[in-house]
Amino acid sequence: MDVSNRSQTALQQMTAQDGRLQDMINNSYGYVIFPEVGQGAIGVGGSSGVGTVYQNGKEVGTVKLTQVSVGPQLGGDTYSELIVFQNQQAMNRLMNDSLEFGAAANATIVKAGAAAATRLDNGVGVFLLPKGGLMAGANVNGQKFHFMGNGQAVDNMNNTRTDVTNTTPANQTTTETKTTTNTPAPDQATH
Numbered sequence: 190m191d192v193s194n195r196s197q198t199a200l201q202q203m204t205a206q207d208g209r210l211q212d213m214i215n216n217s218y219g220y221v222i223f224p225e226v227g228q229g230a231i232g233v234g235g236s237s238g239v240g241t242v243y244q245n246g247k248e249v250g251t252v253k254l255t256q257v258s259v260g261p262q263l264g265g266d267t268y269s270e271l272i273v274f275q276n277q278q279a280m281n282r283l284m285n286d287s288l289e290f291g292a293a294a295n296a297t298i299v300k301a302g303a304a305a306a307t308r309l310d311n312g313v314g315v316f317l318l319p320k321g322g323l324m325a326g327a328n329v330n331g332q333k334f335h336f337m338g339n340g341q342a343v344d345n346m347n348n349t350r351t352d353v354t355n356t357t358p359a360n361q362t363t364t365e366t367k368t369t370t371n372t373p374a375p376d377q378a379t380h
Contacts, residue, residue, distance in 0.1 A: 192251060195224035196241035199269035203318050209304040210316065213273055219244035219280045221252050221334075223270040225320070238270065242336065244280065250338040252283065256331045270329075271299075271316040279312030283334055290315070290332045 200222050204211045214220055223240035236256040242249050254270070274280040282288040296315040297307045307314050315329055 192224065192239050193241050193248060196222040199224040199318070200271065203269065203271055203299045203316060206299045206318065207301055207303045209302070210271075210299065213304045213307075213314065214271075217273045218276050219249075219283075220271060220273045221283065222272075223254055225267055226254060226270050227267050236332070240270070242283070248339065250284075250336055252337070253335045255333050255335075256329070267320045269318040269320065270296075271318075273309075273314040273316070275309055275312040275314070282313075284336045284338070286333075286335055288313075288334050290329045292330050294329045294332075296329045 200214075203222075204214075219242065221240045221242045223238040226236050226238035236254065238254045240252050240254065242252050272283070274283065293310070294315065295308060295310060296317050297303045299316050299318040303316065307316070317329075
């Protein structure tokens with residue numbers, strides 16, 4: 190199953206736990222859903238996952254999550270993560286690869302009533318759904334995100350996006366023909 194289908198399954202599982210979460214998504218500017226984020230072992234830990242990004246109900250790309258954290262972690266936790274963006278500025282931080290969660294970042298464990306009790310931080314809400322039971326801790330500190338739009342490759346050095354759907358191998362030549370139609374100007378009558 191591809192990331193998009195797994196993302197939809199994870200989202201259905203989350204909204205089944207808290208129906209108000211769907212209202213929050215419907216009223217958001219956009220969101221990203223990670224079907225599975227895996228955490229590392231005790232000590233220096235890390236997490237990673239790949240998710241699907243939606244804007245106005247349409248899939249607009251994928252995003253890679255990486256997290257490195259130092260300190261006590263009870264390893265092996267796996268969870269789904271939903272990030273909801275209240276406005277365009279918040280969503281742009283994700284799409285420009287400038288979204289990063291610091292020590293003050295809050296994540297809400299999904300359960301009945303969780304969406305109503307969630308506090309958005311700079312237009313961003315984070316929800317976690319543990320896989321297979323309780324989670325020792327909901328730590329999103331140090332998460333960073335790398336966005337790739339549909340049909341685009343991202344060059345982080347220049348922060349530019351290039352369309353990769355129309356690439357041509359270097360040993361081929363392409364010819365582009367443009368057709369222009371000239372429309373005569375309407376006659377100007379004098380009265």
